[in-house]
Amino acid sequence: MEIAENTALVVVDVQKGFEEAGFWGPRNNPGADDNIASLIDEWQSTGRPVVFVRHDSSKPQSPLRPGYVGNDFKDYVEQRRGKGAGRELLITKTVNSAFLGTPDLAAWLGAQGIAQVVLAGIQTNMCVETTARMGGNLGFDVLVAYDATYTFDLEGPFGWRRTADELARASAVSLHGGGFARVLTTREIVDAAG
Template sequence: MDIAENAVLVVVDVQKGFEEEDYWGTRNHPEADDNIAALIDVWQTTGRPVVFVRHDSVKPDSPLRVGYEGNGFKDYVERRRGRGAGAELLVTKSVNSAFLGAPDLHAWLTAEGAGQIVVAGIQTNMCAETTARMGGNLGYDVVFAFDATYTFGLEGPFGWRLSAEELARATAVSLHGGGFARVVTTKEIVAAAA
């Protein structure tokens, strides 16, 4: 696998509010936070650009709402912000895609001359997946760091309920099988980027 010298790491919604298990339920990928940290470290060490995305929920009861502690980045992310040798951007959004936030991510990536993005963060099947799909639609070479994402179980129509692991696998199959992104492991990305 090739990771471009200017590949952009897009770190999606790694916020304290996702630690509230009573609200979200049980998560998968317990190693995801360590993997996200490892990716940020490699990107910052090699001088590649990093985009930190924060979800500013407009729902009054959301753990990610503006003004609530849960809106802030997890400590390990906050400690790393501003530490890299490469370009860095903060994008805020209130919808699922980082491409529909502010400032305009697509315009920034274009200005940076970036053609490849690596997506990591929370939740696998929500904002990480939507960002990856839109990136694919916009023509980027999207790499999805599967084990550097996590999600929670969810109930859908007809009383159907899928576990976090089932949802994550469905995302991986849809993104990879549908041609939106290459779904790989953190270890593969780190080996190619270091």
């Protein structure tokens, strides 16, 4: 696997509001934050571009709503912003896909000649998966750092409940098996980028 010199790391919604377990419920992958940090460090140390995505929820009770502390990036992300040698972009969005945020991610990537993106962040089966699907549909070579993502237990129709692990695995299978993205580990990506 090859990681291009201008491959963009897209860090999706790593915000303090996701720490509110009472709102979201049980999560998986407690090591995700360490893996996200290691990807940011690798990208910044090699001068590759990093895109930070923030979800500005329009729901008044959401922990991700603007003006509430939960809207802020987690401390380890905020401390790394502006520290790399490469280009950096902040995107804000109100929907699941970073490709439907402001400024326009696809246009920015295209203007920079970037064809490959690595995705990490929260939630695996929501904003990460939706961004990966759209990126694949738009013709980008999308890599998802599976263990640099996490999600939460969820209830769907008919009283069906799935654990965070089940949802994350289903998302990975759909993305990888469906050809939208290649799903890899953080170590595989960092090794290829180094």
